[in-house]
Amino acid sequence: MRQLQLMAFGEPSDVIQLNTLPEPALGPEEVLVSMEAAPLNPSDFLLVRGVYAVRPPLPFSLGAEGVGRVKALGSKVDTALRGKRVVIVPNYEQGTWSDKVVVPARNIVPVADDTDPAQLAMIGINPATAYLLLHRYVSLMPGDWIGQTAANSAMGQYIIALARLAGVKTLNVVRRPEAAEQVRQFGGDRVVLQGDNLRHDIDEALGGKKLSLVLDFLGGSPAGDLARSLKPGGSIAVYAFQHGWPELSPEFLFNNLNLHGFWLGNWLRNAPRIEIQELYQKLADLVADGSLSAVVENVYPLDQFKEAIDRSLKSNRNGKVLLKLGAD
Numbered sequence: 539m540r541q542l543q544l545m546a547f548g549e550p551s552d553v554i555q556l557n558t559l560p561e562p563a564l565g566p567e568e569v570l571v572s573m574e575a576a577p578l579n580p581s582d583f584l585l586v587r588g589v590y591a592v593r594p595p596l597p598f599s600l601g602a603e604g605v606g607r608v609k610a611l612g613s614k615v616d617t618a619l620r621g622k623r624v625v626i627v628p629n630y631e632q633g634t635w636s637d638k639v640v641v642p643a644r645n646i647v648p649v650a651d652d653t654d655p656a657q658l659a660m661i662g663i664n665p666a667t668a669y670l671l672l673h674r675y676v677s678l679m680p681g682d683w684i685g686q687t688a689a690n691s692a693m694g695q696y697i698i699a700l701a702r703l704a705g706v707k708t709l710n711v712v713r714r715p716e717a718a719e720q721v722r723q724f725g726g727d728r729v730v731l732q733g734d735n736l737r738h739d740i741d742e743a744l745g746g747k748k749l750s751l752v753l754d755f756l757g758g759s760p761a762g763d764l765a766r767s768l769k770p771g772g773s774i775a776v777y778a779f780q781h782g783w784p785e786l787s788p789e790f791l792f793n794n795l796n797l798h799g800f801w802l803g804n805w806l807r808n809a810p811r812i813e814i815q816e817l818y819q820k821l822a823d824l825v826a827d828g829s830l831s832a833v834v835e836n837v838y839p840l841d842q843f844k845e846a847i848d849r850s851l852k853s854n855r856n857g858k859v860l861l862k863l864g865a866d
């Protein structure tokens with residue numbers, strides 16, 4: 539079977555190799571999944587560069603999430619799973635950028651057969667993170683407002699969709715006018731552009747209302763400007779720090795604001811298995827009924843992985859880049 543493997547930590551275009559490996563033997567509690575699709579995520583490239591929370595021994599099979607079909611079962615696995623389409627729960631135990639993977643049965647969640655596999659392939663990391671960020675820090679009520687940076691990202695799209703389902707309004711910051719238009723089409727309630735006028739534009743967009751929650755992965759002044767508009771006791775949840783931490787003003791103290799860090803890996807490691815299964819089933823149902831999706835820019839076959847990586851690392855993309863894998 540063919541697998542994209544990391545041969546050394548470094549620049550993604552230099553250190554990822556497509557290798558052909560023998561199919562591993564199936565343990566009693568494992569399944570063989572013939573992969574259909576898997577996304578390339580920013581966290582994959584942090585891992586490749588050796589600056590992620592996970593630094594595995596090499597060579598390492600890449601790809602943390604994806605979707606495929608169960609082709610073979612270990613002796614102790616429920617036979618009802620044979621042939622089922624399944625989402626791989628994100629982890630760094632097996633690489634999903636592969637034609638086939640052997641996975642412990644506890645790391646798969648059966649999903650609908652008639653749903654777009656590209657959308658299902660992406661539910662493991664971003665939608666789960668968006669859902670947890672929206673639910674764990676403040677108790678949001680319909681009509682409440684949240685703010686977010688880089689709102690045209692896949693994360694931003696899922697946050698908007700899940701907020702809308704809960705009746706929560708979104709104030710969205712982007713850095714490009716074209717991205718602002720895209721975010722309006724996603725259903726963002728207000729969209730403002732990064733830049734010198736951001737603080738003023740946030741105030742104008744909110745018209746006197748206050749935010750309950752700010753979700754940020756950029757850091758710096760955009761997140762700081764949003765944080766100034768939080769209600770007393772409101773929360774800032776940081777889920778990556780592209781440019782460091784949010785630039786916080788004295789309001790952080792005077793308004794008793796809360797700053798939280800979130801990494802999905804910790805939740806996946808600590809949450810009960812049933813809670814994890816239930817969340818992925820709920821997200822897969824939302825994908826199936828069309829309420830949850832992210833724009834896909836392009837899907838590349840495995841042997842065009844270099845193009846997929848190059849495109850994925852570019853700014854100003856119109857959506858996610860995925861690998862189409864060799865399901866048979």
Ligand SMILES: NC(=O)c1ccc[n+]([C@@H]2O[C@H](COP(=O)([O-])OP(=O)(O)OC[C@H]3O[C@@H](n4cnc5c(N)ncnc54)[C@H](OP(=O)(O)O)[C@@H]3O)[C@@H](O)[C@H]2O)c1
Nearest residue numbers: 580581667688690691692693713777778800801802853854
């Ligand atoms: N903590 C966790 O557990 C967790 C879970 C999921 C994701 N994440 C993190 O969330 C982030 C987003 O992931 P994603 O898959 O949604 O990414 P994505 O779809 O690839 O989007 C990347 C976004 O970043 C924006 N961006 C990049 N550099 C920027 C800059 N200098 N200033 C302003 N905007 C900038 C891009 O804007 P343009 O379109 O204008 O280029 C785009 O909106 C990643 O850092 C990822 O690692 C963390």
